[in-house]
Amino acid sequence: MLLSTLHTPRTLSRLSLTRHSHSYTSRASLTDQTPTLTTSPPPHSEILSTRQTLLSRHASAVDLALSRLARLRLTEPRLRAFLHLPDDDTLLSQARRLDALIAAGDDPGPLAGVLVGVKDNICTKDMPSTGGSRVLAGYRPPFDATAVKRVRELGAIVVGKTNMDEFGMGSTTEASAFQVTANPWDESRVPGGSSGGSAAAVSARQCVVSLGSDTGGSVRQPASFCGVVGLKPTYGRVSRFGLMAYASSLDTIGCFGSSVADTGILLHAIAGHDRFDATSSKQDVPDFQSQFVSVSSLESKPLKGLRVGLIRETIDKGVDAGVISAIRAAAMHFEELGCSVNEVSLPSFSLGLPAYYILAVSESSSNLSRYDGIRYGNQVYADELDSLYGGSRAEGFGSEVKMRILMGTYALSAGYYDAYYKRAQQVRTIIRNSFKEALSQNDILISPAAPSVAYKIGEKKNDPLAMYAGDIMTVNVNLAGLPALVLPCGFVEDGPAGLPVGLQMIGAAFNEGELLRVGHIFEQTLENCRFVPPIVADGDIAF
Numbered sequence: 001m002l003l004s005t006l007h008t009p010r011t012l013s014r015l016s017l018t019r020h021s022h023s024y025t026s027r028a029s030l031t032d033q034t035p036t037l038t039t040s041p042p043p044h045s046e047i048l049s050t051r052q053t054l055l056s057r058h059a060s061a062v063d064l065a066l067s068r069l070a071r072l073r074l075t076e077p078r079l080r081a082f083l084h085l086p087d088d089d090t091l092l093s094q095a096r097r098l099d100a101l102i103a104a105g106d107d108p109g110p111l112a113g114v115l116v117g118v119k120d121n122i123c124t125k126d127m128p129s130t131g132g133s134r135v136l137a138g139y140r141p142p143f144d145a146t147a148v149k150r151v152r153e154l155g156a157i158v159v160g161k162t163n164m165d166e167f168g169m170g171s172t173t174e175a176s177a178f179q180v181t182a183n184p185w186d187e188s189r190v191p192g193g194s195s196g197g198s199a200a201a202v203s204a205r206q207c208v209v210s211l212g213s214d215t216g217g218s219v220r221q222p223a224s225f226c227g228v229v230g231l232k233p234t235y236g237r238v239s240r241f242g243l244m245a246y247a248s249s250l251d252t253i254g255c256f257g258s259s260v261a262d263t264g265i266l267l268h269a270i271a272g273h274d275r276f277d278a279t280s281s282k283q284d285v286p287d288f289q290s291q292f293v294s295v296s297s298l299e300s301k302p303l304k305g306l307r308v309g310l311i312r313e314t315i316d317k318g319v320d321a322g323v324i325s326a327i328r329a330a331a332m333h334f335e336e337l338g339c340s341v342n343e344v345s346l347p348s349f350s351l352g353l354p355a356y357y358i359l360a361v362s363e364s365s366s367n368l369s370r371y372d373g374i375r376y377g378n379q380v381y382a383d384e385l386d387s388l389y390g391g392s393r394a395e396g397f398g399s400e401v402k403m404r405i406l407m408g409t410y411a412l413s414a415g416y417y418d419a420y421y422k423r424a425q426q427v428r429t430i431i432r433n434s435f436k437e438a439l440s441q442n443d444i445l446i447s448p449a450a451p452s453v454a455y456k457i458g459e460k461k462n463d464p465l466a467m468y469a470g471d472i473m474t475v476n477v478n479l480a481g482l483p484a485l486v487l488p489c490g491f492v493e494d495g496p497a498g499l500p501v502g503l504q505m506i507g508a509a510f511n512e513g514e515l516l517r518v519g520h521i522f523e524q525t526l527e528n529c530r531f532v533p534p535i536v537a538d539g540d541i542a543f
Ligand SMILES: NC(=O)C[C@H](N)C(=O)O
Pocket: 168, 169, 170, 171, 193, 194, 213, 214, 215, 216, 217, 218, 219, 360, 471
C-alpha cells in the first residue's frame, strides 16, 4: 500500500477500482470521495512481521497467540468459521515451547507463532477431521496430512479445523452437516465454499493464514466472497496426502492469507514432492519470497512488458455489472503498471461447467465408496451387509452428497459412460489446449473469481443448478490443472460495508512464482484499499 499517494487527486480519480472508506465505523461506499484511513495499514506480510516481533523479543509467541485468540473467541459465535477449536491451554503450550526455543537462542522456524486454520477435510492427528460430514463425526485420524506436518515443523500453530461443505461439495458452506458460516463483511451472507470457514477465519483475522482445498474453485470463490487472497496451486505442486479425496484428478490443497506475501509464504511451506503422494511433482519449489519486491511508485511501470489477457467470456452476460466494472478497473490498473492488456477468447470456456460436474461427481462416486460403515464412517446396526452399508450411508451423508454419488454412478454406468464420462474427458483435453494456446500469447490470464459477490444465506440452497453455475469462473482452471491466484480488487456497494470482488489471475503450470510477483505488485499499488471487514474492529480489539 502506497500511503504517500493515498490522498493525491490522481489516486482519487482512479478510485472506481477501490473507492472504499477505511473507517470501521462508517459505511463503505463506491461514491466515497474522501477516504479516511483510521488505522495504520497492515504489513505486507503478517508472517514476516510475526517472525521479526518474536526474534527482536518485542512480544512473545504467547502474547501474540493470546491477542489473536481473544479476537477469535469474540467473533466466533457470530461467524461459526470453526468446527473444532482446542482449548486455549493446548494452543498456548505450543506458543510456550516456541518462546523457550527463542530464549535458548534457537531459531523457532519461519512460521513460528503463526496461527493457521486448517480445513476439516485435511487430516490432523490431534483434532477431529470430519470433512464437514456426519459420516465422520468424531473421527480422529492417526496422522497429520503432509501439508499440516510441514507447517507444524516450521513453527506454526494449528488453531482449529474450519467449516466446509460436506466433502467439498458446495459453494456456500450451507452443505456442512454441522453449521453455516457467516461472511465477515455481512453476516446475513455466505462466505462462499467449500472452504468458507478457512476464508472467513482469515478475513476476520481469527488466524493469520489458513489451508483449504480447491477441486473446482473452493479456495478461490470464498477468497473472493470474503475479500482475502486465495491461491490454488498447480495440480501436483502440493501433496494431497491426508486430504480426504473428493475428485482426485482435480483436488488440490490451497492457501489463504490477508496478503499475497503471506499466501505465497504458506505455499512455499507446503509445496514440493512427497513420497506419500505419487501425483506430487518433483519440480523444484522456487523461493517465492524473493518475488516480493517493494514498489515505490506506479511511475516506474513495475510490470512493464507483462502481457495480460482478459478472458472475454468471463465479462459477459450472466456476470453482475458491479463485478464486471471492478474487473475492468483492475485491467486498467494493470495498464498503469506497464502491462499490455488484451481481451482473449477461450471459446471452450462454457464447456467447463458441464464437464467439471460430470467428472467431479464420477470421481466422487468412487472415492466416497469407502464410507460404508465398515472401512470408514458411522455404522448403523443391521443383520445383513447390504442394510449395514445402505443404512450407514443413508444416515451419514447429506442430500447434496447423496445426489452427487447417484449422478456419478449414473455417468459411469456401462450404458452412459461414453455419452457422459468419456465425452467430458474429451472436453477436458480441449479446455487444457485452449489455455495452453492462450498462455503462449499472454503471460497471465485474468477474470473475475466469481460471477457475483457473496449470496444471501439460503438464496441458492435449494437450487443446485444456480449454485453450480456460480462456479463458472473457476472450474476450467482445475480441469486444466493450472495455478490461479485470487486477490481482492474492489467493492460492490451492497451489504453494511460493501462486498469485496475478487480478481482471478491464471498462470502457466508451476508458475506460481510469477502469479505471486504480479499479485504482490498489484496489491501494493492498489492504493486506498484495505480489505478488513467491520467485524475485526468490533469489541475494541486492536487490529
Ligand atoms: N469443491 C469445490 O472446489 C467446489 C465446487 N463448488 C464443488 O462443489 O465441486
